[in-house]
Amino acid sequence: MQLYLYNTLTRKKEAFKPIEDKKVGLYTCGPTVYNFAHIGNLRTFIFEDILKRALLYNGYRVKHIMNITDVGHLTGDRDMGEDKMEKGAQREGKTAWEIAESYTRAFKQDMTHLNIMEPSLWCKATDSIPEQIELIKTLEEKGFTYNISDGIYFDTSKFEGYTKLSSQNLEALQEGARVEKNPEKRNATDFALWKFSPDGVKRQMEWDSPWGVGFPGWHIECSAMSMKFLRDQLDIHCGGVDHIDVHHTNEIAQSEAATGKKFFNFWMHGAFLIISGGKKMAKSEGNFLTLDSTFIQNGIEPLVYRFATYQTHYRKPMEYSEEAVQAARNGLEHLRNQVRSLMSKGMVDTASVNDEYKQKFIKRLNDDLNMPRALASVQEALKSDMDDSEKLATVLDFDRVLGLDLEKVTVSEELPENIQQKIDARKKARAEKNWVLSDQLRDEIQALGYVVQDVKDGMTVFKK
RNA sequence: GGCGGCAUAGCCAAGUGGUAAGGCGACGGUCUGCAAAACCGUUAUUCCCCGGUUCAAAUCCGGGUGCCGCCUCCA
Numbered sequence: 001m002q003l004y005l006y007n008t009l010t011r012k013k014e015a016f017k018p019i020e021d022k023k024v025g026l027y028t029c030g031p032t033v034y035n036f037a038h039i040g041n042l043r044t045f046i047f048e049d050i051l052k053r054a055l056l057y058n059g060y061r062v063k064h065i066m067n068i069t070d071v072g073h074l075t076g077d078r079d080m081g082e083d084k085m086e087k088g089a090q091r092e093g094k095t096a097w098e099i100a101e102s103y104t105r106a107f108k109q110d111m112t113h114l115n116i117m118e119p120s121l122w123c124k125a126t127d128s129i130p131e132q133i134e135l136i137k138t139l140e141e142k143g144f145t146y147n148i149s150d151g152i153y154f155d156t157s158k159f160e161g162y163t164k165l166s167s168q169n170l171e172a173l174q175e176g177a178r179v180e181k182n183p184e185k186r187n188a189t190d191f192a193l194w195k196f197s198p199d200g201v202k203r204q205m206e207w208d209s210p211w212g213v214g215f216p217g218w219h220i221e222c223s224a225m226s227m228k229f230l231r232d233q234l235d236i237h238c239g240g241v242d243h244i245d246v247h248h249t250n251e252i253a254q255s256e257a258a259t260g261k262k263f264f265n266f267w268m269h270g271a272f273l274i275i276s277g278g279k280k281m282a283k284s285e286g287n288f289l290t291l292d293s294t295f296i297q298n299g300i301e302p303l304v305y306r307f308a309t310y311q312t313h314y315r316k317p318m319e320y321s322e323e324a325v326q327a328a329r330n331g332l333e334h335l336r337n338q339v340r341s342l343m344s345k346g347m348v349d350t351a352s353v354n355d356e357y358k359q360k361f362i363k364r365l366n367d368d369l370n371m372p373r374a375l376a377s378v379q380e381a382l383k384s385d386m387d388d389s390e391k392l393a394t395v396l397d398f399d400r401v402l403g404l405d406l407e408k409v410t411v412s413e414e415l416p417e418n419i420q421q422k423i424d425a426r427k428k429a430r431a432e433k434n435w436v437l438s439d440q441l442r443d444e445i446q447a448l449g450y451v452v453q454d455v456k457d458g459m460t461v462f463k464k
Numbered sequence: 465g466g467c468g469g470c471a472u473a474g475c476c477a478a479g480u481g482g483u484a485a486g487g488c489g490a491c492g493g494u495c496u497g498c499a500a501a502a503c504c505g506u507u508a509u510u511c512c513c514c515g516g517u518u519c520a521a522a523u524c525c526g527g528g529u530g531c532c533g534c535c536u537c538c539a
Contacts, residue, residue, distance in 0.1 A: 029539080037539085044539040073537080084537080167467055168535070188535095240539025245467085270539065271469085274532065311476050311487065317469080317532065324476050327488035331476095334487085334501095341502055364478095372478050376486035383503095406469095435497055442499080453501050462503085 001359070002034070003058050003366040005051075005236075006315060008244060008267040009165055011193070013368050016266065019234045024060045025233030026052060027226045027264070028119070029243060032101035034068040034088035037110055038288030039305060039320070040273035044240045047270040047314040047369070048307055049116040051238065053401045056366050065229045068107075068120040070100035070126050071205045072218045083215070086204060096204040100124075110291050113302035114405040121229055125221035129207050132192040132216045132224040136193045136209075140260045148184035151195040152211050157187050159253045165267060166245040191250050192217035219250040227255070237264040241271055274317045289320075300329060301402055307332040310371040310402070332404065338382050339409045342392040344460060351389035353397045361398055374401070403416075410462045419450060423461055430454075 018024045031037050037045075055062050070174060070295045073084045078134045085096040092099060104124075111118070127130075139145050144159065145152050156162045196214040197206045206213050209463035226234065239248060248267060275289075295302050302361040308328035312318040357377060364373040381394050399406040415423070426441040442452045443462065 031539085041539045047539090076491070166534085238539095241469090242534065242538050245534055246536095258493095271539070272533070307487095308476085311478095313478075313529075315469090316477090319476070321475080323488085327476060330489085331487050337501060368476075372476095372486070376478075379486060430497085432496070441497075444502095454499080455501085 001058070001362050001366055003267055004368055005268060006368045007265075008269050009265075014266070018060065019233060022060055023159060023233065024055050024062045025230040025235045026055070026062055026064045027222070027234075027237045028064065028066050029222060029239035030066040030068050030122075031103070031107050032073045032084055033100045034073070035103060036082040036288075036290045036292070037107050037275050038290055040288070041240075041306070042110060042114060042291060043309050043318060044238075044270035044274045045111065045116055046114060046309050047057050048238050049114075049403065050314070050369055050371060050401065051236070051268065052117060053403060054369055057362065057401050058366070062120070063230065064117075064119040065121050065123060065226065067222060067225055068100070068104055068122060068124045069218070069221065070104070070124050071096075072216045072221065072352060073123060083203070083205070087205060100126075110302075113296070114306050115405060117403075123229060125216070126205065126226050126380075128221065128228060129216065131228050132207050132220045133194075133207075135220060135224045135227075135254070135258055136211075136216075139193065142257065144254075144257045145193060146186065147211065148181075148182075149196075150184075150198075151192045151214065151217070153185060153190045154193050154250070154254055154257075155186055156189040156191070156250075156253060159257050162189065162249065162253050164334070165252055166249045168245055168249075186425070191219060191246075193220050193254070198341045219247055221252065221372070222247075223251050223258070224250075226264075227259070228461040234264045236266040236268060238268045238270070241269040244269055270314050273320050275320050286336065289356070291413060295325075300325065304329045304332055305403060307335075310375045313372060314369055335378070335404070336406065336409045339392065339395060339406050340462070342395075343409065344357060344455075345388050351393040354381065354384075354386050354390050354394045356382065357386075357394050358397065365401060366412060374398075403463060415450075415461060419445060419448060419461070423459060426452075427459065 004013045005016045006012070009013045026048075028045075031041065052062055052064055071083070073083055076252050078373075083096075085099055088099045088103075089096040094102075108405075110116075136145065139154065140152070144155055146155055147153075194209055194211055194214055194216055196212050197203045203215065206215055226237070237248070244267075252263050291305065294300075295305055304325065307326070308324060311319065311328070357380070360380070361374055362378045364370045364377055367373070377394060379397055381398075382391060384391070386394070396407050421444050422441050426438050426445070429435075429437040429441060445452050449464050450461050451464050
């Protein structure tokens, strides 16, 4: 079935077609590792994971590259201000390298918690400095750069179609921008390819280059690394909506200026998470909620968040509230109970996925990843009149995309000795209609973290 | 100021011309010694407001209001 994706480049849903049949090159802009990722960041990574799983579900082989930005991302005005990594290092009394490493580790842990598939390849900006320098040299040779006191800049006026991805009105932008201008820049949209280390300052992260000691601008890494690792397989490039106007626009400009070829056919962007009644989360504002502080520390498993994001289409701002989290928590538990109930009836080996419902599911998924509708088809399948084994097989098949670990729902497992003893005692008490003892034993078992359910012919006990 | 997006039940939301998906919550029921779980049923005459086009509009057009984002670090 044809997969349709919304392409920011054309502002339309388009039939997806990779450059090479059945193989997809996917590049997703990864984190800047100077702090924890907040759950707004993670929403985008979940969206990208769904995209990847949808591609796989459709039978594509996916080469997925995710970068780690560990240098060059500045805090201040465009290409001015401090380096985020160096600032983070100051804040925590560590080296910039240590900061990068520890937050990269934290990020990967978040991904694991959310069941986000690992990319085929991780790449750190600092591991591809030579490629970035080469790309800048090419741009220099082709006359797209100029040199000012603090670095080498890309002259956006020399690249035709600079705004092909964004919808910026450049003249209006220049008039209305509140930026503290760098007076040496020729155009407001020009951006740094290479920044010089400030005079007399020894940066922790700096490299030699043909232009002097310094470090790469933020945008160049994604261009250099996507070309390095995906070569000509430039199918889909993703990120958050905030990247449309600046980061991705600049990536396209410098890449296409350098190669003369189209840089990525599809551009996809995830919308923000909005705190209910408030503003977006931003690392730089320090108001962010992390997976750890918001979920794990409150005893809410991270997959609840993954499930919660399915309620809203990825291109629409998602309202975040504790109420929404609770709804997702209940919803996921309900779904698992439904699966558990089916599992307890035993899975027939020959059970196959119901084609009618699978077609419905994939159709919705393939309609620009309409997860709210895809999720609705899960409930429709569960409430349908197909037999239990088929239902289970079908829903578990959907979970290849959903990634909710439904196959791990426990029905019966080896229970510890002490629990088993209490269960036996309770069965005896129930047989004797000793309800006081029965209820007391149930409380005891549940206090130990197990759920007790009396069913038709006995008792179901499983770890919560 | 420029540009872009959004506004659907108590809450989260899907739906872009044919008469309102799904989830959560709530209420009622089945089952049960009681719970829990599961299951069944009910829960928006109406889609921010005003006007227009059409046999037909939540969906298209015009105007307004509110919220959000980008233009400055950002997923």
